Amino acid sequence: VRLVCDWGHEPSDSALHRLCPECRAPLSFRYEAPIRLGTGRGMWRFAERLPEGPGKRVTLGEGDTPLVRTRLPLGCAVHWKVEARNPTGSQKDRALAVAIAAGLGRGATRVIMASTGSAGMSCAAYAARAGMRCAILCPGDTPTERLAAMWMNGAQVLRVDGSFEELMQIIAIARTELGYYETTTYRKANPYQAEGPKTIAYEIVEELGASPDAVLVPIGGGGTLAGIWRGFTELAGLGLAKRLPRMVGIQNVRFNALALALERGLHTDEEVADLKLDASIPVLTKNLKHAVPPDTEDALRALRESGGQVVTVTDEEALAAQRELARADGLFAEPSSSVGLVAARRLIEGGALAPDSVAVAVVTGSGLREMDTVAQHHRPEIPRLAVGETLERLRAGT
Amino acid sequence: VRLVCDWGHEPSDSALHRLCPECRAPLSFRYEAPIRLGTGRGMWRFAERLPEGPGKRVTLGEGDTPLVRTRLPLGCAVHWKVEARNPTGSQKDRALAVAIAAGLGRGATRVIMASTGSAGMSCAAYAARAGMRCAILCPGDTPTERLAAMWMNGAQVLRVDGSFEELMQIIAIARTELGYYETTTYRKANPYQAEGPKTIAYEIVEELGASPDAVLVPIGGGGTLAGIWRGFTELAGLGLAKRLPRMVGIQNVRFNALALALERGLHTDEEVADLKLDASIPVLTKNLKHAVPPDTEDALRALRESGGQVVTVTDEEALAAQRELARADGLFAEPSSSVGLVAARRLIEGGALAPDSVAVAVVTGSGLREMDTVAQHHRPEIPRLAVGETLERLRAGT
Numbered sequence: 001v002r003l004v005c006d007w008g009h010e011p012s013d014s015a016l017h018r019l020c021p022e023c024r025a026p027l028s029f030r031y032e033a034p035i036r037l038g039t040g041r042g043m044w045r046f047a048e049r050l051p052e053g054p055g056k057r058v059t060l061g062e063g064d065t066p067l068v069r070t071r072l073p074l075g076c077a078v079h080w081k082v083e084a085r086n087p088t089g090s091q092k093d094r095a096l097a098v099a100i101a102a103g104l105g106r107g108a109t110r111v112i113m114a115s116t117g118s119a120g121m122s123c124a125a126y127a128a129r130a131g132m133r134c135a136i137l138c139p140g141d142t143p144t145e146r147l148a149a150m151w152m153n154g155a156q157v158l159r160v161d162g163s164f165e166e167l168m169q170i171i172a173i174a175r176t177e178l179g180y181y182e183t184t185t186y187r188k189a190n191p192y193q194a195e196g197p198k199t200i201a202y203e204i205v206e207e208l209g210a211s212p213d214a215v216l217v218p219i220g221g222g223g224t225l226a227g228i229w230r231g232f233t234e235l236a237g238l239g240l241a242k243r244l245p246r247m248v249g250i251q252n253v254r255f256n257a258l259a260l261a262l263e264r265g266l267h268t269d270e271e272v273a274d275l276k277l278d279a280s281i282p283v284l285t286k287n288l289k290h291a292v293p294p295d296t297e298d299a300l301r302a303l304r305e306s307g308g309q310v311v312t313v314t315d316e317e318a319l320a321a322q323r324e325l326a327r328a329d330g331l332f333a334e335p336s337s338s339v340g341l342v343a344a345r346r347l348i349e350g351g352a353l354a355p356d357s358v359a360v361a362v363v364t365g366s367g368l369r370e371m372d373t374v375a376q377h378h379r380p381e382i383p384r385l386a387v388g389e390t391l392e393r394l395r396a397g398t
Numbered sequence: 399v400r401l402v403c404d405w406g407h408e409p410s411d412s413a414l415h416r417l418c419p420e421c422r423a424p425l426s427f428r429y430e431a432p433i434r435l436g437t438g439r440g441m442w443r444f445a446e447r448l449p450e451g452p453g454k455r456v457t458l459g460e461g462d463t464p465l466v467r468t469r470l471p472l473g474c475a476v477h478w479k480v481e482a483r484n485p486t487g488s489q490k491d492r493a494l495a496v497a498i499a500a501g502l503g504r505g506a507t508r509v510i511m512a513s514t515g516s517a518g519m520s521c522a523a524y525a526a527r528a529g530m531r532c533a534i535l536c537p538g539d540t541p542t543e544r545l546a547a548m549w550m551n552g553a554q555v556l557r558v559d560g561s562f563e564e565l566m567q568i569i570a571i572a573r574t575e576l577g578y579y580e581t582t583t584y585r586k587a588n589p590y591q592a593e594g595p596k597t598i599a600y601e602i603v604e605e606l607g608a609s610p611d612a613v614l615v616p617i618g619g620g621g622t623l624a625g626i627w628r629g630f631t632e633l634a635g636l637g638l639a640k641r642l643p644r645m646v647g648i649q650n651v652r653f654n655a656l657a658l659a660l661e662r663g664l665h666t667d668e669e670v671a672d673l674k675l676d677a678s679i680p681v682l683t684k685n686l687k688h689a690v691p692p693d694t695e696d697a698l699r700a701l702r703e704s705g706g707q708v709v710t711v712t713d714e715e716a717l718a719a720q721r722e723l724a725r726a727d728g729l730f731a732e733p734s735s736s737v738g739l740v741a742a743r744r745l746i747e748g749g750a751l752a753p754d755s756v757a758v759a760v761v762t763g764s765g766l767r768e769m770d771t772v773a774q775h776h777r778p779e780i781p782r783l784a785v786g787e788t789l790e791r792l793r794a795g796t
Contacts, residue, residue: 059466060464060466060480061466061480061483064462065459066440066457066458066459066485068457082458082459082485085459085483085485087483087728088730089766125724125730127728128724128728129727129728131469133795135792137788140783144780147780148772148776148778149765149766149769149772151776151778152720152721152724152765152772152778153724153725153730156792156796157778158780158781158788158792159781159782159783160783160784161784161785162784162785162788169785170788170792173789174792180792322550323550326526326550326551326552327526327551329526329527330458330485330551331458331485331523332523332547367547367550368487368764368766368767369766371543371547371769374546374547374550375542378546378550380542380549380555382542382549382556382557383556383557384538384557385557385558385559386558386559386560387560387564387567390558391571393554393556394510394554394556394572394576397531397554
């Protein structure tokens with residue numbers, strides 16, 4: 001495995017790198033080893049295609065998530081790739097398993113990241129498993145409930161009353177002065193973690209025997225979509241997939257930076273930042289909330305190269321999809337992670353998915369991590385009854 | 399596959415059976431097919447050893463849960479079998495996948511069960527996946543939070559102010575008058591679901607290459623322990639395991655019916671009921687709370703045949719174990735499901751597990767389903783800080 005920057009420099013792979021030491025460009029990895037589909041268990045069966053070799057695996061059993069075909073009559077074959085089934089309940093476990101293994105193999109003893117949710121839960125669990133100290137910084141107003149699992153895993157969780165930029169400054173000081181290894185999940189902060197999501201593509205092709213026509217991915221930072229795309233291109237490059245899917249990003253209608261970027265021909269972080277989306281608008285689908293997704297450039301490249309598009313959804317659509325997914329297919333996902341259903345319908349209605357096509361939507365996170373949303377927005381009706389009333393209700397069926 | 403009652407009668411397998419139609423004895427299954435270890439994915443790769451054939455599988459990707467060796471220096475090799483990784487977060491998914499498949503294959507369109515937690519969540523999800531109507535009855539004082547996920551999956555959830563006996567009477571009427579199929583998870587109510595847990599034994603032997611010296615299982619109804627034992631005996635009968643493990647049950651010290659039964663030579667439900675344990679004592683480890691575990695007789699047989707024992711734990715020990723498991727191994731389990739750590743220590747200290755022995759403890763359920771316990775009993779300390787203070791805290795490391 002070779003570490004290469006976007007301008008072609010090759011720093012030595014023996015240290016922990018963040019950006020190219022020569023030119024500060026983002027880093028990625030090149031592999032000679034083949035991809036072996038169909039054998040072994042878990043994400044690390046692809047170890048030869050991941051930055052860290054078999055010697056320093058850190059695992060909680062991530063990967064090998066189910067691909068479940070929906071029972072809903074949507075008009076074409078739609079499968080859910082249930083990433084919610086990863087150890088801490090999201091696709092971030094693939095990224096953090098790789099990032100923590102890379103750190104452990106290179107002597108890191110303490111990790112730090114900024115996160116409000118999935119990535120933080122994942123980092124805390126893998127750092128615990130690796131015996132590393134872990135600090136998670138999150139916005140000052142994050143509810144304790146969302147952070148309690150990270151704290152249980154032994155992380156030092158700190159709510160910071162400061163802007164995103166200030167959080168980044170704190171992390172920079174922690175890196176340079178306090179010896180922390182940063183695992184925030186975007187490629188310019190940590191190139192190792194960016195390799196995790198591509199194994200989602202490997203597993204999809206393993207199971208379907210081919211690339212689907214489209215892969216639908218909720219966009220938080222954009223790195224999951226970009227990583228999955230890289231996985232498909234690797235498979236195609238090795239002759240393991242004959243064609244490539246279209247990548248479809250899903251954004252909240254209020255945080256539609258990448259949709260606008262595609263419309264207006266924008267490519268860079270700076271151009272997207274100039275859209276000046278208001279980062280303070282409250283949305284329920286918090287995992288879709290980034291005014292400028294930190295992996296914007298990679299995500300835009302994947303969307304364009306694949307001939308894909310961005311679908312935008314409202315909070316209301318996300319909530320309705322959450323309920324429908326649970327009731328029709330028995331899958332209880334977060335609202336942010338249920339939006340694949342909304343996007344699939346949109347694409348089928350608009351003709352972008354033909355009746356004979358196959359789509360895979362990534363269900364990124366488990367609904368169990370957001371029970372407050374259920375209580376507040378779905379308002380479960382669970383009556384308390386006497387024995388006689390119970391039989392009446394059963395007879396009525398409601 | 400043959401359906402056989404404990405007295406040897408063989409009812410036809412074409413209808414849904416609850417007890418032997420001839421003598422009302424409990425039912426179980428006998429198989430001619432071999433157990434194929436080491437190939438395929440998920441629980442249904444063992445379909446030939448389960449009551450329902452491949453034609454009527456209902457699956458959310460249950461089974462193939464990770465076996466994770468603890469980093470804690472406990473004095474012998476202890477592995478966690480992480481059943482929390484099943485689709486709805488517990489080992490019950492194996493039981494309900496089989497029960498719902500059996501019902502679907504025999505024409506059931508509505509299911510009912512009594513449950514306060516794991517089994518209900520599982521039943522609701524699998525019934526949804528199968529397109530079946532689902533009713534869950536639970537005690538009147540069950541908090542809404544514990545039931546919201548079942549409701550999301552479309553179940554009719556009813557809290558009933560009545561005794562366990564009254565709930566059973568309601569279910570009996572629902573079965574006989576309203577056409578409901580009962581899936582409550584004990585063998586005398588549903589012999590199909592009782593086949594699910596044995597696949598845990600298959601997977602353990604697959605991964606370790608042999609039976610461990612001991613298997614530690616938290617006891618709720620007792621069916622999981624009994625089912626796992628059956629799995630090991632099947633493997634031994636087919637020559638796939640050379641020896642059998644000791645089965646170790648784990649009970650709450652206040653609900654220690656099986657521990658007392660072993661001490662006093664009790665065997666039957668009636669004898670254990672005569673212990674008159676007070677079912678109203680509040681305990682935190684609710685999944686360990688049964689005055690008379692409904693699968694008492696099967697569990698006692700497994701404990702005795704295997705030369706095993708019962709370890710009792712306090713709520714405080716369970717909470718401490720929950721925290722330690724999360725911090726040392728990155729596994730966030732319910733308190734009820736973390737007690738394997740307490741039991742392993744007890745057995746090693748008492749000499750029941752020698753330094754060269756191998757133990758597997760089943761981590762039955764995910765901690766994400768009991769965030770209220772974390773808030774109330776672990777009381778996370780998550781400060782809210784200004785930027786400057788944050789750096790001070792990071793420097794201090796606490």
